[in-house]
Amino acid sequence: MKKYHSLFSMFILVTFSASVLAEAEVKSYVVTQKEKKFSEEKLKIKVGDSIDFKNDDPWFHNVFSLSDVQNFDLGSYPKGQFKTVVFNKEGKLDVECAIHPQMHMVVEVTK
Ligand SMILES: [Cu+2]
Incomplete structure (x- = not known):
């Protein structure tokens, strides 16, 4: 019975570690639009x-990309909001704001 219990604990541990690792592989970044x-x-x-x-x-900003890699348009939204x-x-993607043409950044996506 004790042996069964420790095997079960190990199974839980391995499953938990695997899910933590899988989550760590995909990252989430924050880019702000300021001034x-x-x-x-x-x-x-x-x-x-x-x-x-x-x-x-x-004031409002917009976020869009016309890139061939992946094009998107998040529309316009006010202070404090994110998409x-x-x-x-x-x-490589050029990311811009439709309201302020001088706003530009590059996102480089690699494997
Ligand atoms: Cu803007």
Whole structure:
């Protein structure tokens, strides 16, 4: 009975470790928009990672990319709000704001 119990504990431990490792492989980043700038000019991430684009300015910002790798348009949103993009393909993306054409950043997604 004791042996059975320790095997069961080990199974739980292994299952738990595996799920923690799997979670650690995919990262979540935060890029803020402040004073009409993205907080990162260039961000290198891995396939499967995500970025929360957060507006930290008192006015609206938009976030979009016309990149062939992955194009998206998060629309416009006010201070304090964020929207998340999961990057599923390898490549370089230009990310911009439709309201402020000078705002630009590059996301580089690698395997
Ligand atoms: Cu903007």
